[in-house]
Amino acid sequence: DTEVTQTPKHLVMGMTNKKSLKCEQHMGHRAMYWYKQKAKKPPELMFVYSYEKLSINESVPSRFSPECPNSSLLNLHLHALQPEDSALYLCASSHENTGGATEAFFGQGTRLTVV
Amino acid sequence: AQSVTQLDSQVPVFEEAPVELRCNYSSSVSVYLFWYVQYPNQGLQLLLKYLSGSTLVKGINGFEAEFNKSQTSFHLRKPSVHISDTAEYFCAVTKNYGQNFVFGPGTRLSVLP
Numbered sequence: 121d122t123e124v125t126q127t128p129k130h131l132v133m134g135m136t137n138k139k140s141l142k143c144e145q146h147m148g149h150r151a152m153y154w155y156k157q158k159a160k161k162p163p164e165l166m167f168v169y170s171y172e173k174l175s176i177n178e179s180v181p182s183r184f185s186p187e188c189p190n191s192s193l194l195n196l197h198l199h200a201l202q203p204e205d206s207a208l209y210l211c212a213s214s215h216e217n218t219g220g221a222t223e224a225f226f227g228q229g230t231r232l233t234v235v
Numbered sequence: 236a237q238s239v240t241q242l243d244s245q246v247p248v249f250e251e252a253p254v255e256l257r258c259n260y261s262s263s264v265s266v267y268l269f270w271y272v273q274y275p276n277q278g279l280q281l282l283l284k285y286l287s288g289s290t291l292v293k294g295i296n297g298f299e300a301e302f303n304k305s306q307t308s309f310h311l312r313k314p315s316v317h318i319s320d321t322a323e324y325f326c327a328v329t330k331n332y333g334q335n336f337v338f339g340p341g342t343r344l345s346v347l348p
Contacts, residue, residue, distance in 0.1 A: 124278075126278075153336075160341075161340070161341075162325055162338035162339060162340055162341050163279070163325075163336075163338055165335060165336070168335065176335060208276075210278055210279070212279075222286075223269055223281045223284050224281075224336055225281070226271075226278035226279040226280070227278050228277055228278045229276075229277070229278050231276070
């Protein structure tokens with residue numbers, strides 16, 4: 121299994137709603153990531169989890185709250201979002217490799233629209 | 236900090252013609268280099284990677300890239316493109332443990348019939 125599965129594929133939410141994005145992988149990867157991608161732009165790193173601990177937070181607003189319940193799951197909790205937060209949210213995972221680097225495997229993304 | 240430049244935002248090419256997508260990086264330390272492809276409304280798929288060893292790396296779908304340390308480049312090539320290669324292509328670098336991938340701005344490859 122070399123897949124990263126994201127649910128839902130599409131999400132429309134109001135600015136007062138609370139929702140969660142989910143990501144799952146069964147490749148034994150111990151690094152998991154959230155990226156945000158606006159149209160016609162590259163992915164921008166939001167958060168990195170390493171061994172279920174938050175290791176990088178790229179100054180993301182607190183209305184985005186990540187959670188890593190176990191080594192296979194990664195959630196992104198959303199609350200009080202703004203229309204400019206509408207984007208494709210990508211989850212990725214990779215091996216932790218102290219000897220070098222390995223590629224990141226990406227999910228298909230969740231297309232989020234904030235109304 | 237490392238950064239990635241993809242000079243061509245759009246590259247139109249006719250079917251069965253060769254193509255080269257350019258990628259240059261800047262970093263004060265050794266980096267690891269990747270090319271990803273993104274089809275419309277989908278995630279990113281790895282085409283190929285350079286970690287060490289031979290500077291010419293072959294990937295999926297007939298793509299290859301050459302790492303040139305002196306020119307800090309990692310250009311992507313394909314000798315004959317297909318309509319199905321139409322997509323966005325991102326060059327990326329990382330320097331440690333695969334974390335914090337830094338992506339270039341992307342190149343939109345359009346293959347014309």
